[in-house]
Amino acid sequence: MNNMRTDVLIVGQGICGTFLSWWLEQAGVSFIVIDEPRPFTASKAAAGLINPVTGRRIVTTWMIDELLPFAGEAYRQMGETLGMSCMTPTSLVDFFPTAQMRLAFLKRYEEDPSYLQLPADEHAWDDVFRYELGYGVISPCYLVNLPALLSVSRKRMLERGVLLEERFDREDLIVEGGLQLDGQGKRSTVGTSGMKEGRVRYRDISAGQVVFCDGIESFTNPYFSRLPFAPNKGEALVVEIPELSQAGKEDTGNGDARGRAGAVFKKGISLAPWKEGLYWVGASYEWAFDHGEPTEAFRKRTEALLQEWLKVPVRTVEHIASVRPATLERRPFVGFHPLHPAVGILNGMGTKGCSLAPYFAHQLVQSITKGIPIRPDADVRRFSGILSRN
Ligand SMILES: Cc1cc2nc3c(=O)[nH]c(=O)nc-3n(C[C@H](O)[C@H](O)[C@H](O)COP(=O)(O)OP(=O)(O)OC[C@H]3O[C@@H](n4cnc5c(N)ncnc54)[C@H](O)[C@@H]3O)c2cc1C
Numbered sequence: 237m238n239n240m241r242t243d244v245l246i247v248g249q250g251i252c253g254t255f256l257s258w259w260l261e262q263a264g265v266s267f268i269v270i271d272e273p274r275p276f277t278a279s280k281a282a283a284g285l286i287n288p289v290t291g292r293r294i295v296t297t298w299m300i301d302e303l304l305p306f307a308g309e310a311y312r313q314m315g316e317t318l319g320m321s322c323m324t325p326t327s328l329v330d331f332f333p334t335a336q337m338r339l340a341f342l343k344r345y346e347e348d349p350s351y352l353q354l355p356a357d358e359h360a361w362d363d364v365f366r367y368e369l370g371y372g373v374i375s376p377c378y379l380v381n382l383p384a385l386l387s388v389s390r391k392r393m394l395e396r397g398v399l400l401e402e403r404f405d406r407e408d409l410i411v412e413g414g415l416q417l418d419g420q421g422k423r424s425t426v427g428t429s430g431m432k433e434g435r436v437r438y439r440d441i442s443a444g445q446v447v448f449c450d451g452i453e454s455f456t457n458p459y460f461s462r463l464p465f466a467p468n469k470g471e472a473l474v475v476e477i478p479e480l481s482q483a484g485k486e487d488t489g490n491g492d493a494r495g496r497a498g499a500v501f502k503k504g505i506s507l508a509p510w511k512e513g514l515y516w517v518g519a520s521y522e523w524a525f526d527h528g529e530p531t532e533a534f535r536k537r538t539e540a541l542l543q544e545w546l547k548v549p550v551r552t553v554e555h556i557a558s559v560r561p562a563t564l565e566r567r568p569f570v571g572f573h574p575l576h577p578a579v580g581i582l583n584g585m586g587t588k589g590c591s592l593a594p595y596f597a598h599q600l601v602q603s604i605t606k607g608i609p610i611r612p613d614a615d616v617r618r619f620s621g622i623l624s625r626n
């Protein structure tokens with residue numbers, strides 16, 4: 237590409253960059269995405285589950301009543317364009333790991349049954365799983381087909397000539413009045429000659445704005461490194477369970493005929509349908525780690541758990557790991573830098589990229605095209621103080 241002009245330059249094509257480019261396209265705004273192909277990123281390692289309730293007290297997750305219908309419609313529309321099903325409804329069969337968890341589920345069900353069901357037949361899964369304390373059902377949940385969504389979107393971007401498959405090198409980014417790093421990583425402000433105010437230049441590309449959707453790489457971005465990120469490592473196994481994947485479309489015993497093969501299961505760890513008839517098992521949730529690679533310890537621990545839990549044969553096919561771009565206050569980082577309005581971010585989705593990315597990418601596009609404010613608890617300008625310090 238030589239001397240290209242575009243409205244928005246997007247760094248990263250995980251779930252955030254994919255949705256940002258999608259909403260920009262819908263709004264008729266031009267963009268170029270730069271994404272370096274990597275075997276495992278957070279979006280490539282994720283199960284793709286949207287679970288409306290979480291935690292020991294089975295609380296409804298933040299904004300879920302607004303996020304779920306929005307995500308449903310966004311994935312439906314995207315699926316129509318990509319010619320695939322991006323998101324499917326499912327049920328999560330929640331085997332109680334302890335008596336306390338069983339009590340917590342029943343208590344929550346009595347107080348507020350939304351998203352919860354009790355099974356009609358407690359023995360419905362006896363042939364496949366060992367469980368002594370029964371189970372509850374969380375429904376509806378959703379499974380986003382991330383592997384296909386990311387690769388089909390990528391192919392479409394390549395065909396339309398809007399994706400560069402290469403590493404984005406921050407040192408080649410020039411922003412009017414923006415920051416630059418010297419050799420020691422010190423920040424300084426640069427002036428720019430002949431650039432229109434608020435414009436951005438990256439090698440041969442000139443853009444109105446740049447938006448970083450680069451996951452954990454934003455932690456070291458001089459514009460945004462002061463944000464309270466909290467990297468969290470997750471590992472998962474991809475396994476083959478022929479007797480479960482061939483279980484067919486029988487009733488699960490809950491009046492829910494979505495099919496045994498399509499359900500998600502949980503007993504401490506989660507077991508979710510993955511691509512090509514395989515299952516995804518995970519994940520770890522680690523605040524302290526030396527590297528983002530798969531570890532022997534996780535594989536052994538998880539294989540032992542599976543042997544205890546499953547009555548049918550299971551075989552590990554792949555072991556994956558990545559780092560979640562999580563944040564200390566568990567809220568995303570969305571919007572433009574208070575001092576550098578041409579530099580934006582869409583990040584910090586933590587454990588919930590599948591439900592948060594469609595909604596907050598849309599908010600960012602509404603703010604770019606119509607000046608509509610981003611929700612204050614997600615807008616990165618809530619950190620104006622620390623972002624504006626020298
Ligand atoms: C094991 C695991 C399980 C998970 N399960 C779920 C789940 O079931 N449901 C859910 O909602 N969420 C889940 N998550 C969280 C979810 O994966 C994240 O919230 C989400 O993927 C973050 O997406 P992102 O686009 O911000 O970042 P990423 O997916 O990391 O995307 C960043 C992209 O930027 C590119 N990039 C970075 N730097 C550069 C550069 N310098 N040049 C070029 N390209 C660059 C990378 O190659 C990558 O493609 C899970 C995460 C993990 C690790």
